[in-house]
Structure formats: C-alpha cells, structure tokens
Amino acid sequence: MKILLLGEYSHLHNTFKKGLEALGHQVILVGDGDGFKNFPVDLSIRPKSSDSYFIKPFRKLIFKMFKFDIALLERGLRFYFYKNQLRGFDIVQLINEKPIKTTPAFERYLLKKVFKNNTKSFLLSCGIDYLSVQFMLNKGFKYSLMNPYFENPQVKNEFQYIFEYTTEAHKKTHQLVYEHCKGVIATDFDYVLPLKGHPLFLGLIPNPVDCESIQQLQLKPENNIKVFLGINRGTYVKKGIPFFEKALEILKTKYPDTLEITIVENIPYNKYITLFDQAHILLDQVYAYDQGYNALEAMAKGKVVFTGAEKEFLEHYKLKEDEVCINALPNVDAIVKKLSWLIENPGEIEKIGHNARAFIEREHHYIKVAERYLESWKKVD
Structure with a gap:
C-alpha cells in the first residue's frame, strides 16, 4: 500500500x-520535524525562512x-507546494487534528485537498x-497537565496553545477531520479515556x-545512582518538572555521596537520546496516565x-505497581519516597530496568x- 503520514x-x-x-x-512522511527536536521527514514543511x-x-x-x-x-x-505529491495514497494518517500547524482556515483548506485526493484517512489522538x-477542562482525569492552571489561573498564558483547541476556529477543524476520517486511534491511555464511547x-x-x-x-548501580532530567521549557509546567526539581534538591542533601544528577534543557532529539545512556533513572513527566515517547525509548534501554503508570495502564497490561516503571505523582514527597527506595535498594533498579525492556519488546x-x-485500517470500509 501507499501510505501518507502527516505530522x-x-x-x-x-x-x-x-x-x-x-x-x-511505501510510506511518505510530511512534517516540520517537531520544532527543536528536528526529526527527519521526507517532505519538510519546517518554517526555515521565518527562522x-x-x-x-x-x-x-x-x-x-x-x-x-x-x-x-x-x-x-x-505544504501547499507539495499538493501534487500528496495524492493517490491508499491510507492517510494524521498525527493530530491539526498536523500541518498553519492557520485554522488554511489548515482546513489543505486538509480538504488531502481528504479529497486520497482513499482512506485516519486520525491519531496524540498530543x-x-x-x-x-x-481535562471538565476534570475527567483525577489529575492532568491542566492541574497547574486549575491551581493558579494566573498562569493561563503558559496554557494558551491548549486553549486554542477550545476556539470556534479549531472546533471547525475538529469537525472537518472527524467528518472525513474513518476512525480515531489512541496512542496511550491519556487519549483513551476522552474517546471512550465515541463511534x-x-x-x-x-x-x-x-x-x-x-x-x-x-x-549495574554500584557506588553512584545516576539520575537524568531532560527539560523542555515549552512543556516545563505542563509536565510537572517543578516536582522533580524540588525532589532532587531534597535528595541531594539526603544522599550527597551516592546520588549523581544530570539536568539538560531543550536538547535536539539525536543528542538527547544518547545523553541519558549512562543514567540509571530518568525523570520524564508527572501529569500522565501512560508513557510518552521519551519514556518508552528510555525503558527500551x-x-x-x-x-x-496509572491503574488503567496497569490493568490493561496486567502489570503490578513499579513492575516496569514508576508512576510519578504530582507530589514531591511521593517522588522523594520512590527515589529513596531505589537508591537504598539498587537491586530494584536492575530488576525494573530488565522488566521495562521486556515490556517494550512485548507490547511496543x-x-x-x-x-x-x-x-x-482494513476493518473499516
């Protein structure tokens, strides 16, 4: 089949x-490289001139x-200049409701062209x-990346890109995509729960x-336990990074001779994926029910x-708590307690790391x- 991946x-x-x-x-990937992460694509829509x-x-x-x-x-x-190369595909898959990331009206115009010129389209609920x-706004999750806003509405500016998805302009894009896509697939449990019951x-x-x-x-964790924290300033609050930073400050004092901490910021993907190779523990994110991509690749290592790693995730995969990863709660004391347990029981680090790799091979x-x-895709006419 000829398959077009958008975004x-x-x-x-x-x-x-x-x-x-x-x-x-046969697969063609169109995208902008996902910002500073600069992932490879076949047809680039990266705004080079603007930068x-x-x-x-x-x-x-x-x-x-x-x-x-x-x-x-x-x-x-x-994207428009590629229009003649983006036709005749058996399957089109959108990474998100607005995979092109242009203005709302232009996004709809371009997506209409894509839907018209190809056979079947599908949407990922991802991001x-x-x-x-x-x-999230209806507080369907017990906690979500909107928690910092609920607790302090004055930080609304940091959530502006999220509120853009509530505008009438985006709602029109959402409706267009759902009218033309044959189905929606969730990539983890953070997207499963909002979609439950949708036709x-x-x-x-x-x-x-x-x-x-x-x-x-x-x-093998021997003299030092190495902890790695990679920060993306664009998602700093929404991923709950302050909880990790506060926990590490406490742990530096508690274990001055056994804890080695590495913190990096806004690193391109190719460099980031190798920087944590020497770490035993990676701090990924707090406000999540399931693992994102950075977490999965670290687990594979x-x-x-x-x-x-909330209960919905554990029940689905028939796992025990702390079996393949640690559920990071929005609570500094809880993070300190889990990290202390690992530092004081290094054998658990080896066991969980081994389980993590086996889980990735089995499920991912x-x-x-x-x-x-x-x-x-084949099940849907």
Whole structure:
C-alpha cells in the first residue's frame, strides 16, 4: 500500500514508518520535524525562512504587534507546494487534528485537498486535541497537565496553545477531520479515556518503538545512582518538572555521596537520546496516565523511568505497581519516597530496568505495532 503520514510528534511517525516499510509498504512522511527536536521527514514543511537571521526580527515584531506568527503561514505554504505529491495514497494518517500547524482556515483548506485526493484517512489522538481538552477542562482525569492552571489561573498564558483547541476556529477543524476520517486511534491511555464511547474510536494501539536499533544498556548501580532530567521549557509546567526539581534538591542533601544528577534543557532529539545512556533513572513527566515517547525509548534501554503508570495502564497490561516503571505523582514527597527506595535498594533498579525492556519488546515492538495498525485500517470500509 501507499501510505501518507502527516505530522510528527516525538519520533512516533518515524518509527511507525520504519515498521510499515519492513512489512513492504511505501510510506511518505510530511512534517516540520517537531520544532527543536528536528526529526527527519521526507517532505519538510519546517518554517526555515521565518527562522532565518534576516526574517526573525520582523517575525518577532509582527507577533508583538498583531499576535500572529508568520511561521504558521509558511508551514501552510510549504505544504501547499507539495499538493501534487500528496495524492493517490491508499491510507492517510494524521498525527493530530491539526498536523500541518498553519492557520485554522488554511489548515482546513489543505486538509480538504488531502481528504479529497486520497482513499482512506485516519486520525491519531496524540498530543492535545479538542476532545482531550474538553475532558481535562471538565476534570475527567483525577489529575492532568491542566492541574497547574486549575491551581493558579494566573498562569493561563503558559496554557494558551491548549486553549486554542477550545476556539470556534479549531472546533471547525475538529469537525472537518472527524467528518472525513474513518476512525480515531489512541496512542496511550491519556487519549483513551476522552474517546471512550465515541463511534469513531478504534481503540488503543501502543506507540511503536524500534527495539532493534535501541540496545538495552546493562548498567549495574554500584557506588553512584545516576539520575537524568531532560527539560523542555515549552512543556516545563505542563509536565510537572517543578516536582522533580524540588525532589532532587531534597535528595541531594539526603544522599550527597551516592546520588549523581544530570539536568539538560531543550536538547535536539539525536543528542538527547544518547545523553541519558549512562543514567540509571530518568525523570520524564508527572501529569500522565501512560508513557510518552521519551519514556518508552528510555525503558527500551533498560532505564527506570518516572512517568505515567496509572491503574488503567496497569490493568490493561496486567502489570503490578513499579513492575516496569514508576508512576510519578504530582507530589514531591511521593517522588522523594520512590527515589529513596531505589537508591537504598539498587537491586530494584536492575530488576525494573530488565522488566521495562521486556515490556517494550512485548507490547511496543515497531513491526508488531505496524501490523496492528494495518489490521485496524482494513476493518473499516
């Protein structure tokens, strides 16, 4: 089959493409590289001109005056120039409701072209979308990345991109996508819960992980326990990073001779994925029910990851608490307690890391996941 993948978040579509190609399918990936992470794509819509030395000052001025980012328009224009190459595909899969990330009206215009010129389209519930935002605002989760806003509405500016999904302009995009897509697939439990009962919901298919290129690293915790924290300033509050930072401050005093901490910020993916190789423990995110992509790739390397692992996730995969990862709660004391347990019981680090790798191979292997997608697509007329 000819398959078109629109958009990229956290290496998901890159890995999925590799699985599909291993099964003999022809795949084209279109995207902007997901910002500073700079993932590879076949057809790039990255707003290079807007980021250039000469244009950037004007971009900032226009945004200051009109609250409009010209990079949005550039992405749409770059996508438009590919229009003749984006037809005749058997399957189109959107990474999100607005995979092109241009202005709302232009997004709908371009998506209509895609839907018209190809056979079947599907949508991933991955990242923020209209239904997940509504679910969070209605407090359907016991906690979510909106918690910092609920606790302090004065930080609303940091959540502006989320509130964009509640506007009438985006609601029109949401409705267009749902009218033309044959089904919606959730990539983890943070997206399953908002979609439960929806007629287009095809179920959960886990994120694909390239287990063959990611090697398990056998690091025995001996004299020092190494903890790694990678910070993306754009998601700093929403991922609950302050909880990790406060916990580490406490632990530095508690274990001055046995704890080694590495913190990095806004690192491109290719560098980030290797920087935590020497760590035993990775601190990923707090406000989640399931693991995101960074957590999964760290688990594939045999790391102990503090991330989402709520009861819905454990029940679905028939796992015990702390079996394959640590459920990071929005509570400094709880994080300190779990990290202290691992520091004082280094054998648990080895055991959980081994279990994590086995879990990724069993549930997230990129070829197995690609096969599940193909089955889901075929079921829908």
